[in-house]
Amino acid sequence: MTDGGKNAASVGAAVKKHKFAVFFRIFKYMFAYKWLVLIAFVIMVASNALSLAGPYLSGKAIKAIEPGPGAVDIDTMLFFCAWMAICYALSSALSYILSITMIHLSRSIVAKMRQEVFDKLMRLPVGFFDRNQTGDIISRISYDIDTINASISTDFLQICTSIITIVVSLIMMLIISPLLVLVFVITIPMSILFTRYKSKKIQPLFRRRSAKLGELNGYTEEILSGHRTIKAYNRESTMIDRFDGHNDETVEAYYNADYQGAMIGPTVNFINNLSLSFISMFGGVLYLYQMIHLDAISTFILYSRRFSGPINEMANIISELHSAASAAERVFRLLDTEEEPADAPNAVALERVRGDVDVENVRFSYDPEREILHGISFAAPAGKTIAIVGPTGSGKTTIINLLMRFYDQDSGRILLDGRESLSITRESLVKAYTMVLQDTWLFGGTIAENIAYGKEGATREEVVAAAKAAMIDDYIESLPDGYDTVITEDGVNLSKGQKQLLTIARAMLPTCSILILDEATSNVDSRTEIKIQSAMAKLMNGKTSLVIAHRLSTVRDADMILVVRDGNIIEHGTHDELLKSRGFYASLYNSQFN
């Protein structure tokens, strides 16, 4: 065997193993509901047994009819027919109960999966969301999980039913005529070979189908978020062209899977018809040699139909299973994504944080090839205000990302109250900080809920007081529903400045010892800024404050100003000191008057 062949074989084995692992994981979810599964199983066996008794009973009834005119055994016939009716009625009732049970089961599993995916999202590092399209994530939690659900609620049942039907039918056929069963020795291997060959071909097609739908969702999300910009440039046609590209790929991926899938049903049906042809030929011959009764042939044919029915269904189920497996793979891949590193085993939960922050020789890069921070050191003693200024892209926000442990530094240490931040529980570390970011974020809820977000159980009074301090109270009161106005879609009709004021109000509520203001007032006009200055001062009072701002007027009063450029702190000192030294800060500061 050549190397290529070997590789292909081992890849094939790996794929198979992998597929098995995916199904095994789905089964693990079902195992959590083992009692429900068991009940479902029992009902299913009962319902199937009852329905399989049908052909047997009808065979008996027909046997009673067989003697012909005048000789029909009416009583026997009626007896068996009555039993038939009872069996079918019970079987139908049970199968409905079964459906409901299965729906409950599958929905529970799906709800659990969705929750798990969501919980996972909450534990993923921030960087994950910079790398993955929101639309694609959404596609996983909606479409992919739905596909798995469809599979659990119907396919699992179908498979069990099929197996039972096949086994029982086979036994019955063997009882009736072992010779005729020989026909299936030819046709069953055909079915199996065919479905195996096909499924190998189809699996990657289904995987592609899921992936493409996810991409389409990602693109749609991206474009719809830029609705206004697209309008302003009248770029609809370009975006439509690009959308068409994604649409074509999605449709094509669907078609390709369908194209192969379209063969399965008819082909399996063909194999069944072939069985039927052979059965009638051999059955006829056997009858000629008096080796079989007419009623036996008819019952045999009924069972053979039963027998081939599930095999036919199997073909459909196989494509659905493929589709579910591809979807599950995408969901599991998300669930297996590396999380934020867990707290160190000896991590301490900080209480009563003083607010001493020390950054020692910290280096960091988002992308290993490009270092963003080249060994930064500074100290922010408790209660002091430290301003960080510098050109855009110099690494100011990155410093904040490290303090909050959105990312972990590559080397160096960050100390909080003298304790290394990696040895502090993430939760207590984050709770030590309050942050107001340039990127305002509001969620779909009332204004009051948005402000109260930072402090659980905040009273309406506290909310109003915070809004007043942030000078947004007047505006809120002018809205028809005041504080109960519902903000939709990230606050579409609020201006960016208003959103910033709301987030400042939000930051006023929690009590913590370190405050981070990253361009917190960049979109607030300076008059309003002056008005909220006293509130900001109150907010900063007694706290260590780290302030990033471009407007130099807002950093002038800081206890220390750090000037960052290209990932290094190039100057530090108070405003006056820095102006006197006539360095980079002075030139930045003076440029505003040119």
Add this chain to the structure above:
Amino acid sequence: MQTYFKYLKPFWVTMTVGLIIKFAGTIFDLLIPVMLKIIIDDIVPTKNVAQIYIYGGVMVVCSILAVVGNIVANRMASRVASESTRKLRHDLFVKTLRLSCSQTDKFTIPSLESRLTSDTYNVHQFTGMMQRMGVRAPILLVGGLILTCILDPVLTLVLAAMLPVLGVSVFYIARKSVPLYRKQQSATDDMVRTVRENIGGIRVIKALSKTDFEKRRFSGVNAALMRREEVAGRVVSATNPLMNFFLYVGLTVVIVIGGYRVNVGLSQPGTIISFMSYFNYILNALLSVSRMFTVYSRCSASMGRIEEVLESKEELRVVTPADEGYDGAVVENAPHISFESVKFSYNGKKDNLKDVSFALQKGQTLGIIGATGSGKTTLISLLLRFYDPDSGTIRIDGRDIRTIPREALYAKFGVALQSDFLFSDTIRENVRFGRGVTDDEIAEAVEYAQASEFISEKEGGEDFMLAIKGANLSGGQKQRLLISRALAGHPDILILDDSSSALDYKTDSNLRAAIAQGFSSSTKIIIAQRVSSIMSADMILVMDGGAVIAAGTDSELRSTCEIYREIAESQMGGAILD
């Protein structure tokens, strides 16, 4: 569903051909049990073995014809489903992009997104299935009934009596499930919205350690969705057991009556046997029909949501002479841009713009300054015709902007808005933004926007790939790309809405100098918080509470407008004296 059929119409030829092939294939399928009956009833008694083999052979041939026909027809059906969905999704996307801003706000983005993906996907599924089963099932049903009728009309009547009962129950279930599916779909929208919101706010959520709170919030939405799904599922899953029940009861009655008829010599046992074999076809056909109804309910619910978008009235249409209130008059010697007593309100309750008027000559610069929420961005939104004013007129070159064709209107603008939009592509493509702007023009724009330095430091320069939403750029870098985009192609009208807030003073002042020098013929509208960004403008509007409270140059305003002076002094006054 009317719209749905409109999308299928262009494919009627393919569909008809497919249907005929499917029809033929299905007929061959149906011939097989006929052969079976002939073998057992007619040939076996003659003891002619050769004949048995011949008929058996014919059965095999029929099987082959059936399989070929069905595969070909299924593939054609897949083609039709794919092509019609492609068109539908395309049209839906086109329409979605054409929605006005207020319509988009109303539908919400996650809902529009799921209409474009999940809902069209449901329709796709149904279209394929309908053709595959929708033809086969009725043929099997009718064919099965005809054949049973030939065999024994009386017995067929018994079975046929069951059909109306079945029809009514299936129809009832389908009708009931459509609204349930719609509710389920909108619960899905809620779930998606929550996820989307959380992804957007992940930094804030983590910073406020609200992840547990968000998990609880999600579990509420999730539970609501699960309830909806269960309710819909329960109703729909009644179909199959009901059908099974009615049909098998019918079959039992058939045997009973058949028995009596055989007894009096009106029928034969063999007839009952073949009857039962056809009965299987009928049963399978009906089960297919019921499955189709399930998929149909979903499709119909989805189609309803799609239609809602497709049929939403086109807002902000270009006003033509045929329209009422058309004012095609072009004012002679008009200023480049003019606002004439423009009033506007987002919600119809509170005026967001109150009687705004101003005029701007070609090449002039307009600066707008004012408190947060004073109406600065609203003013721009009206000029860009994201909304139409409630009263008053906005003119460009003396022409009411409502009468200017979309292409002509938007070709005039270069815009950097507050809500930035960068997508994951190269820097160059983000600046080009699909317009016919040459690489040289892009390089020039980047230069003007003070972005060339940081771009040259990126790997690959202008070919540097942005992460989603430009996440691998700093705030200031993003702003400079957006400004580059606005500058590329030298627009007639340049609009910068607070788009240099993340730039340091030095870069900002270089940018201003570059724009003044390189874009002297463009009319510029600049919204800013910093007085320094607009102080050299030809005219500055000071806005407050939706109204223009003062207009003039920097020096005029410093002496006449108290508010302006306050702003200016707060930002730089003290420093100059230092």
